[in-house]
Amino acid sequence: MTTSKRNSRKQQSWVPGVLIAIAIAYLFLVQYIPTINLFFEAFKTGFTPFLSNLTKPEFLHAAWLTLLLALISVPSLAINFQDAL
């Protein structure tokens, strides 16, 4: 009984492998390939254009504004939560 049970278990041991493969394939299609592509496109023309884009005043201002607003809104939300508790 035990051996037959163990055998039937063995026969199904491909299940984890297949499930892992499906999960990783799905993540690749939806998340990883787009993310890798993002870096690929950014550095396609080399590092210098990337750097020159990064130091443009428009970019610096926009990045600073995003960071500043996140810094203000997240702690204020946290304080609100504490009040609610």
Next chain:
Amino acid sequence: MLFVPITAMFLKASTEPPAKFWEIATNELALSTYNVTFVTSLLAALLNGVFGTLIAWVLVRYDFPLKQIIDATVDLPFALPTSVAGLTLATVYSDNGWIGSLLAPLGIKVSFTRLGVGVAMIFISLPFIVRTVQPVLQEMEHEIEEAAWCLGASQWQTFWKVIFPPLFPTVLTGVALGFSRAVGEYGSTVIIASNTSFEDLIAPVLIFQRLEQYDYSGATVIGVVLLAISLVLLLGINFLQAWARRYDNI
């Protein structure tokens, strides 16, 4: 924070007489955008319900190389600004992109069609399902499964009849969260869609177009309709959850 903006929106929308309100809310273009937004979001959330549960299952139950890294990268859509996500998804799934070029010979166009809207919604809602299901799966007691095995249930029977029923409400919660996120998604869908009326124009973009035409009350009317539909759907999902949990207290 929450009620003042919503009240202001209702007040602005109610400046339109009811007949006019109804006309704006149900004109053909508005109806087609509701269809695109809600049907596509629902399909994306349901697909992620299946695959997100599978990913959560794999992450909790099996060991494989790079598992920690994969577990961490599930949250990627939270970290990536939505417009960046839209940009890169549109590139990858366009006719000469990495994945799009493989699909193009089969006659499948993804970027700049409704399918692309779906891809963006799948991208953005996946972590909600995985992160909702994962902790519950982790907490589940192993003894129940072992009991099922001892009683002679096959692996499939153990999953389908023992593990899945108590997990189902959680999957529904995840799907509901992902769905509402996909409905509100603007940044990535506006880039990956061509925003052609009656084809892949989503409701949030229609609101933006109305605003650009200085049609503020028209925009708020559609906003109110979206809010109402979302509320009704969330209520429905809550009832569904209550129904799925009906045996919890026995």
